[in-house]
């Protein structure tokens with residue numbers, strides 16, 4: 001089983017590259033951002049709660065997201081493997097994921113970290129906001145999301161480095177070039 005975490009700040013290209021990874025390696029895409037946006041669209045209780053955090057650039061509480069992800073893993077238990085996109089985002093989420101997967105004897109294989117500087121991230125997300133109207137893609141909220149990333153998510157780099165699972169990829173350039181580099185990192189180990 002191949003379980004990949006695609007890791008990086010908001011706008012690094014996680015969602016974009018995940019689409020290609022799942023196609024090439026025949027994996028199941030679990031994007032917590034997409035799942036939450038779907039809940040918002042369907043105006044569920046979870047969606048209404050999530051929106052109140054996402055619109056401020058804050059993370060949705062760990063307990064909610066962890067529970068949601070556990071259900072999705074269970075629903076897709078016959079999959080060949082997963083691409084975790086946007087999860088984990090906190091140490092508590094990372095530890096829960098390890099616990100869940102280790103218990104099922106399907107641990108994380110590799111963490112691909114996309115490195116992109118802040119000014120490029122802001123440009124990309126402002127552009128996406130203008131095109132898609134996504135409510136958290138405006139400059140004020142983007143700056144807040146980047147702060148949250150640095151405080152709560154970046155510590156996971158050391159967490160996975162210490163497990164010997166981190167592979168870094170420079171995330172600027174064409175989408176094809178970056179995808180090639182990601183495949184090299186995955187294929188080197190598996």
Ligand code: B4P
Nearest residue numbers: 010011012013014015016032033054058059060086124128
């Ligand atoms: P996400 O949906 O994960 O959104 P994101 O960080 O903005 O990344 P995304 O995958 O969408 O964008 P990508 O980098 O591909 O999270 C949104 C919110 O949901 C969070 O702020 C949080 O509130 C909540 N949430 C989600 N998961 C959570 C969790 N685990 N715990 C708690 N809360 C959670 O792409 C960005 C743009 O760049 C696109 O327009 C793309 O076209 C462009 N792009 C991609 N690659 C490019 C390249 N090489 N060159 C130029 N542009 C590129």
